[in-house]
Amino acid sequence: MKYSRHNKILELIHKQEVETQEELAKLLIKNGYNVTQATISRDIKELKLIKIQTATGKSKYAAETHSYQSITDRFIKIFKDTILSVNYSNNIIIIKTLTGCANAACEAIDALNLDNILGTIAGDNTIFVVVDENINVNKLVHQFNDLIQ
Amino acid sequence: MKYSRHNKILELIHKQEVETQEELAKLLIKNGYNVTQATISRDIKELKLIKIQTATGKSKYAAETHSYQSITDRFIKIFKDTILSVNYSNNIIIIKTLTGCANAACEAIDALNLDNILGTIAGDNTIFVVVDENINVNKLVHQFNDLIQ
DNA sequence: CAGACCTCCGAATAATTATTAATTTATTTT
DNA sequence: AAAATAAATTAATAATTATTCGGAGGTCTG
Numbered sequence: 001m002k003y004s005r006h007n008k009i010l011e012l013i014h015k016q017e018v019e020t021q022e023e024l025a026k027l028l029i030k031n032g033y034n035v036t037q038a039t040i041s042r043d044i045k046e047l048k049l050i051k052i053q054t055a056t057g058k059s060k061y062a063a064e065t066h067s068y069q070s071i072t073d074r075f076i077k078i079f080k081d082t083i084l085s086v087n088y089s090n091n092i093i094i095i096k097t098l099t100g101c102a103n104a105a106c107e108a109i110d111a112l113n114l115d116n117i118l119g120t121i122a123g124d125n126t127i128f129v130v131v132d133e134n135i136n137v138n139k140l141v142h143q144f145n146d147l148i149q
Numbered sequence: 150m151k152y153s154r155h156n157k158i159l160e161l162i163h164k165q166e167v168e169t170q171e172e173l174a175k176l177l178i179k180n181g182y183n184v185t186q187a188t189i190s191r192d193i194k195e196l197k198l199i200k201i202q203t204a205t206g207k208s209k210y211a212a213e214t215h216s217y218q219s220i221t222d223r224f225i226k227i228f229k230d231t232i233l234s235v236n237y238s239n240n241i242i243i244i245k246t247l248t249g250c251a252n253a254a255c256e257a258i259d260a261l262n263l264d265n266i267l268g269t270i271a272g273d274n275t276i277f278v279v280v281d282e283n284i285n286v287n288k289l290v291h292q293f294n295d296l297i298q
Numbered sequence: 299c300a301g302a303c304c305t306c307c308g309a310a311t312a313a314t315t316a317t318t319a320a321t322t323t324a325t326t327t328t
Numbered sequence: 329a330a331a332a333t334a335a336a337t338t339a340a341t342a343a344t345t346a347t348t349c350g351g352a353g354g355t356c357t358g
Contacts, residue, residue: 002306020344036308041346048202053194151336169314185338284299 004100077107155247224257
């Protein structure tokens, strides 16, 4: 699944310097994602990753510091594509996603900067969203459902 | 001269979307700078420019939002290479530079974030630095001279 | 189910960028 | 001012990245 792979890409470039797409391909294959450079080129475009210069004159891929505008579309798309269900109890919303996609969807939630959210946490296929007051839970669940349509 | 060209590159990518180095080469040639793609590749590395995705899915070169660390070295080098003389009168420091390099050197001054500077302005080969108090001029002139060695 | 229409992806290849090796230009040293 | 050294540049090419084309699989609709 694409979003799970995207998530892994972000994880990989965060914890080590990845200089080329071939290198990233090898890393992903090691992690069980079978991809070619061509696909990674597309992933990088979707993720809007950039190649920056490191201190040592080498270059590496990095996540652009969010230009929170058009990126919202991507997040909404991630939502639609990965979220399976939204439930809640008291002030916690429990969101089920496709396996390996919780993180991507959770970052999307964070980036959307919705009101009344105290915090979020993502596992592999589940997100917990903690809301400030019980009374606001419904509003948020509605917002989520609106996003998913 | 390299720094004058660098400055023009920054100007060009600021005012229009430049997608490739070849394109940039053509623009520079139009502006009287005779260069090849190879040189531009090196310029881009020195300037730490990055290629980012535009809203329309294309890509363009952009100046990275300053990571004011190792970049200082670059500025100091610009100083050494482009500044011809430093003089002053009252609270104004007059810096002469190589033709076309005043802007680059001036940005360097700005980026160095020195104390007591009220403002700077650059022409083609001259920079005026306005200092807050007459008494601080000497200190700054010394700082400049130290940078140049 | 068949057909229309998606999305995702790989192989091959086109396009772009970085580097090498050689040359020219500029700077410093003697 | 000549020689020596360093810096900047180019042409050619290697390396890297993006795209095209085609196929596989999924979903929706009649």
